[in-house]
Structures are given as structure tokens and as C-alpha cells.
Amino acid sequence: xxxxxxxxxxxxxxxxxxxxxxxxxxxxxxxxxxxxxxxxxxxxxxxxxxxxxxxxxxxxxxxxxxxxxxxxxxxxxxxxxxxxxxxxxxxxxxxxxxxxxxxxxxxxxxxxxxxxxxxxxxxxxxxxxxxxxxxxxxxxxxxxxxxxxxxxxxxxxxxxxxxxxxxxxxxxxxxxxxxxxxxxxxxxxxxxxxxxxxxxxxxxxxxxxxxxxxxxxxxxxxxxxxxxxxxxxxxxxxxxxxxxxxxxxxxxxxxxxxxxxxxxxxxxxxxxxxxxxxxxxxxxxxx
Amino acid sequence: xxxxxxxxxxxxxxxxxxxxxxxxxxxxxxxxxxxxxxxxxxxxxxxxxxxxxxxxxxxxxxxxxxxxxxxxxxxxxxxxxxxxxxxxxxxxxxxxxxxxxxxxxxxxxxxxxxxxxxxxxxxxxxxxxxxxxxxxxxxxxxxxxxxxxxxxxxxxxxxxxxxxxxxxxxxxxxxxxxxxxxxxxxxxxxxxxxxxxxxxxxxxxxxxxxxxxxxxxxxxxxxxxxxxxxxxxxxxxxxxxxxxxxxxxxxxxxxxxxxxxxxxxxxxxxxxxxxxxxxxxxxxxxxxxxxxxxxx
Ligand SMILES: Nc1ncnc2c1ncn2[C@@H]1O[C@H](COP(=O)(O)OP(=O)(O)O)[C@@H](O)[C@H]1O
Ligand SMILES: [Mg+2]
Numbered sequence: 001x002x003x004x005x006x007x008x009x010x011x012x013x014x015x016x017x018x019x020x021x022x023x024x025x026x027x028x029x030x031x032x033x034x035x036x037x038x039x040x041x042x043x044x045x046x047x048x049x050x051x052x053x054x055x056x057x058x059x060x061x062x063x064x065x066x067x068x069x070x071x072x073x074x075x076x077x078x079x080x081x082x083x084x085x086x087x088x089x090x091x092x093x094x095x096x097x098x099x100x101x102x103x104x105x106x107x108x109x110x111x112x113x114x115x116x117x118x119x120x121x122x123x124x125x126x127x128x129x130x131x132x133x134x135x136x137x138x139x140x141x142x143x144x145x146x147x148x149x150x151x152x153x154x155x156x157x158x159x160x161x162x163x164x165x166x167x168x169x170x171x172x173x174x175x176x177x178x179x180x181x182x183x184x185x186x187x188x189x190x191x192x193x194x195x196x197x198x199x200x201x202x203x204x205x206x207x208x209x210x211x212x213x214x215x216x217x218x219x220x221x222x223x224x225x226x227x228x229x230x231x232x233x234x235x236x237x238x239x240x241x242x243x244x245x246x247x248x249x250x251x252x253x254x255x256x257x258x259x260x261x262x263x264x265x266x267x268x269x270x271x272x273x274x275x276x277x278x279x280x281x282x283x284x285x286x287x
Numbered sequence: 288x289x290x291x292x293x294x295x296x297x298x299x300x301x302x303x304x305x306x307x308x309x310x311x312x313x314x315x316x317x318x319x320x321x322x323x324x325x326x327x328x329x330x331x332x333x334x335x336x337x338x339x340x341x342x343x344x345x346x347x348x349x350x351x352x353x354x355x356x357x358x359x360x361x362x363x364x365x366x367x368x369x370x371x372x373x374x375x376x377x378x379x380x381x382x383x384x385x386x387x388x389x390x391x392x393x394x395x396x397x398x399x400x401x402x403x404x405x406x407x408x409x410x411x412x413x414x415x416x417x418x419x420x421x422x423x424x425x426x427x428x429x430x431x432x433x434x435x436x437x438x439x440x441x442x443x444x445x446x447x448x449x450x451x452x453x454x455x456x457x458x459x460x461x462x463x464x465x466x467x468x469x470x471x472x473x474x475x476x477x478x479x480x481x482x483x484x485x486x487x488x489x490x491x492x493x494x495x496x497x498x499x500x501x502x503x504x505x506x507x508x509x510x511x512x513x514x515x516x517x518x519x520x521x522x523x524x525x526x527x528x529x530x531x532x533x534x535x536x537x538x539x540x541x542x543x544x545x546x547x548x549x550x551x552x553x554x555x556x557x558x559x560x561x562x563x564x565x566x567x568x569x570x571x572x573x574x575x576x577x578x579x580x581x582x583x
Contacts, residue, residue, distance in 0.1 A: 084500065085503075100489070100494055103444050115510070119510050165501065
């Protein structure tokens with residue numbers, strides 16, 4: 001992976017939200033994300049996850065007021081001088097409150113909205129709508145009102161609307177925070193499937209560490225606007241004390257491994273296991 | 288999850304009017320609008336209203352229409368009460384009856400009836416158009432004839448937002464009720480407006496970011512997903528509407544003999560009973576409306 005060029009690169013990015021904020025929302029961000037990565041963004045509320053994500057498609061600095069320093073390069077394009085609608089062809093965005101992202105009379109029209117803006121032909125639109133509804137599992141709901149769907153369905157609809165524009169990167173900001181447990185699972189599996197089968201780069205801010213440990217190949221921990229940890233789930237979650245000090249959760253197996261060590265009941269070497277399967281592998285060795 | 292009802296929305300059906308392209312319907316509606324504003328002649332307005340009603344029956348939207356008309360009509364009755372004592376006509380006015388401290392004027396009765404008919408004619412035609420056309424088709428047609436994309440979006444969004452805000456308002460009101468706050472009257476309505484309003488702002492901000500992220504507002508070539516076709520019959524109905532309402536409007540403007548405000552006289556008994564029943568009709572409606580609002 002290391003010889004590849006990053007598809008997203010943050011170079012020393014700092015952003016202050018407008019309105020006289022002294023403290024930057026994100027500070028000195030340096031980050032490289034590669035094609036096909038599944039990145040989990042962790043951090044408390046206010047850590048800067050949303051701000052960082054809005055930099056990827058250029059909504060920051062182009063549409064949100066504030067002071068911006070540094071450079072964000074996405075597929076060779078500097079977001080500073082690329083219009084958001086241009087970036088929209090590469091970066092799909094899904095936000096936390098599904099209902100707040102919807103506006104149209106029917107599911108089909110909701111998905112068509114982005115394609116209309118880009119001038120897709122009617123036939124292309126019809127074909128794409130069927131295709132993306134199939135991916136997110138909302139087949140047959142074309143004529144329904146987006147506002148009559150369940151939270152999980154609405155969120156999958158906003159994913160479909162983003163996918164319709166054929167992005168290479170899918171940015172999701174706490175996409176399951178307003179969704180019931182079954183809906184959550186559906187969203188995680190759609191994202192994982194896109195990542196696996198279409199090699200789509202996924203950047204997800206999410207509190208469900210268990211799920212992220214299983215799907216993500218990169219975990220980033222943010223705190224007060226800065227990136228504190230960035231690495232594989234095993235590398236990152238092995239920093240047990242730091243993560244706990246920040247008030248973030250750890251995957252249960254990681255926590256147990258750490259506790260076993262602390263109680264001198266075992267000596268599990270770092271990096272700790274982060275998923276049940278990898279834990280079973282490890283414990284096999286021990287036993 | 289599907290309790291969302293837009294008060295004036297499409298009533299599904301398969302009448303010839305339903306199947307028509309929205310543009311001829313819109314043209315007719317605007318034609319009737321122009322005609323109604325160009326005359327106060329009771330017969331002309333009455334006929335426009337009556338034809339509108341026939342279209343309501345023909346397209347089988349009667350019950351949906353009545354739900355709106357039963358609110359609109361009693362409110363419009365105030366026109367008769369108010370006009371009868373203060374006509375929107377140049378003086379001198381002819382007194383036909385005294386009603387307590389008020390005089391009831393001949394011109395006022397005429398003016399009240401004609402304004403009532405004007406409102407009913409216009410809204411009836413407008414409701415036929417709205418209730419027989421899919422909103423998206425209306426918007427797509429308007430886009431085709433040059434309505435700005437963004438204006439179009441604002442209309443769509445507003446139409447969506449109304450029932451949502453209604454719902455949220457109800458939710459907040461219920462939440463306040465269950466916290467044993469006073470759940471009725473203006474005292475309860477005012478504070479519950481605040482979270483709804485704040486929520487609406489947040490919604491619009493979030494939506495605008497989401498839309499921008501989907502290339503909305505691009506300047507380049509756009510396309511339309513909704514396909515609305517104009518058939519030959521649509522062109523015909525449209526041309527017919529243009530000629531008919533155009534000529535009728537021209538006629539009511541130039542033909543001075545259509546001004547019946549002086550020639551059409553009402554007996555004192557008729558005048559008084561009309562004003563009384565209009566006033567009572569409105570008051571009964573107000574009482575029902577208040578009771579419905581408070582018990583909701
Ligand atoms: N629109 C805004 N205006 C002013 N400050 C903001 C705005 N959005 C976020 N912030 C501030 O920026 C910081 C980072 O917020 P955010 O990126 O939303 O974090 P997260 O998504 O991790 O919760 C917080 O301190 C927050 O208060
Ligand atoms: Mg956030």
C-alpha cells in the first residue's frame with residue numbers, strides 16, 4: 001500500500017469556524033488516505049470529526065465561513081479552488097440526521113436530484129436509480145415519499161442518493177446515530193460491501209468501536225481538533241490508557257486483554273486483538 | 288410513520304383531467320384568475336364558479352375539495368358582512384336597511400356577493416388543477432417553461448416542510464402536555480414554537496450542505512428525471528383556454544353594461560337576512576374551529 005499515491009491528503013490543515021472562535025475546530029491536520037481504505041474516525045463530540053470530513057469535499061472552506069489554513073488534495077484536486085459541485089463527482093457525503101438530508105417528493109426524485117444537476121440523461125437516471133436502490137436494499141420504493149420511510153431506510157436513501165453520482169469516496173458522518181439497531185447493521189453492511197466490492201474509499205465517523213474494529217483498516221482518534229492516533233485498529237486500540245483517558249470506548253476484547261495483563265492473569269503482547277475472531281486466534285496460541 | 292398529509296395535495300384518479308398535462312390546467316386557472324379580477328359581474332363570476340364545480344365532480348375530487356371549501360367558504364362569508372356596511376365602491380352608496388348603528392348598502396351587498404364568488408371561482412379552479420396533478424409534474428412543467436431551478440426547489444421544499452413542521456409542532460406540544468405543562472391555549476403554543484423554529488433552521492442548514500454535496504445549483508447543463516409530455520389534446524385544451532379566457536376577459540373589461548352594481552337591487556329583507564346568515568355562518572365556523580384546535 002505504501003507505494004501508492006494517497007487519494008486524500010491533508011497538509012497542515014487548520015480551520016477556525018467563523019464567528020470569532022479563538023480555538024480552531026481542527027488543528028495541524030496531516031493525513032494521507034489511500035484508495036480502498038476504510039477509515040474510522042473516533043472522537044468525542046466536538047473533537048472535530050465533522051469539520052475534518054467537510055474539508056474532504058470542499059464545503060470547508062468554500063461554503064462554510066471561517067479561516068482556513070493548509071491544503072486538502074483529493075484525487076489531485078486542491079479543494080480550495082475546486083467548486084463543491086465538482087468535488088461532488090468524487091466525494092459522496094452522508095450525514096447523521098437522515099431526515100434533514102431529504103427534500104423531494106419521491107424516493108426516485110431524491111436520488112435523481114444530484115444526477116439532474118450533472119445533466120445525466122433520463123435513461124441513465126432510471127438505470128442508476130434501480131442500481132443504487134438495489135445496493136442499499138430499497139428496491140421497489142421508488143414512488144414512496146422519503147419522509148414516510150423509517151430512519152434506517154431514510155439513511156440508506158441518502159446513501160443511495162450519494163452513490164447515484166458515482167463517487168470514489170464515501171464520507172459518512174455518524175450515519176447511524178438516529179437509526180435503530182437493525183437499521184444500523186444494514187448501514188454498516190452496505191458501507192462494508194461498497195468498500196469490499198467497489199473498492200470505494202470509506203471515511204466514517206462513528207461511535208460503534210466494535211463494528212469499526214471489524215470493518216476499518218485505519219482508525220483515527222481525534223481530540224480537541226487534533227489527530228492523536230492514526231493506524232490499524234490493532235495499533236490504535238492498543239493505546240488502551242490513552243483511549244480510556246479520552247473517555248472513548250474500546251472494543252470489549254481489547255479491554256479484556258488489557259485487563260488480563262493488568263491483573264497478571266495473562267501476558268498478552270501488544271498489539272492487542274480488537275475483534276472476537278482475532279482474539280480467538282490469539283488465545284489459541286496462549287492455550 | 289406515514290401520518291403525513293399535505294392539506295391540499297393530489298387526489299389520485301384517472302379522469303381526463305387527471306391525465307392532462309399540468310400546463311393547460313395551469314393556463315386555464317390563470318385565465319380564470321384574470322377574468323375574475325377583471326369583473327364584478329355576479330353572473331360571470333357565478334358561471335366561472337359553477338363550471339369549476341362541474342370539473343370538481345367530473346374529476347371525482349369532491350370530498351377532498353369539500354374539506355378545503357368548508358373552511359374557505361365560511362371565512363369568505365365575512366366579505367358579505369364587511370362589504371355590506373363598508374362597500375369597496377366609490378360613494379354615494381344607496382342605503383337599503385339599517386342594522387343597529389350600521390347602514391346596509393345596496394353596493395355593499397353586490398360587492399360582497401361578487402367578492403365571495405370571485406374567491407370561490409378562483410380557488411375552485413386552482414384546486415381542480417392542484418388536486419388532479421402530481422406536484423412533481425406541475426413543478427417539472429414549470430421548469431420546462433423557464434421557471435428558475437432554485438425557485439422550483441424552494442416550492443418543492445416548502446410543500447414538504449409544512450406537514451413536517453406541523454408534525455414537529457404536535458410532537459413538542461404533546462411533550463409539553465405530558466410534562467404537565469399547560470397544553471392548550473396560546474400560553475402553550477408560544478414556547479413550543481421555539482424548538483420547532485430552531486429545528487427548522489438546523490434542518491435548512493443541514494439540507495443546504497447536503498444539497499451542495501450533491502452538486503445542486505450547478506451552472507452547467509441540467510436534466511430532468513420527471514418526464515411530462517404535451518399531447519396534441521393538451522395543446523388544443525391550452526389554446527382553447529387561452530382564447531376563451533382571453534376573449535372573456537376582454538369582453539368583461541370593455542362591456543360597460545356588465546356593471547350591475549346600481550341596476551341590480553336587493554329587497555331590505557333579503558339584504559338583512561343575507562348579512563345575518565353570513566355573519567352567523569362565520570361565527571359558528573369560528574366556534575367549531577376553536578373547539579377543534581383546543582381539543583386536538
Ligand atoms: N458551525 C459552527 N460554528 C461554530 N463552531 C462550530 C461549528 N461547527 C462546529 N463548531 C465547533 O468546532 C469544534 C469541532 O466540532 P465538530 O467538527 O462538529 O466535532 P465533531 O463532529 O467531532 O463532534 C467544536 O468545538 C464545535 O463547537
Ligand atoms: Mg459531528
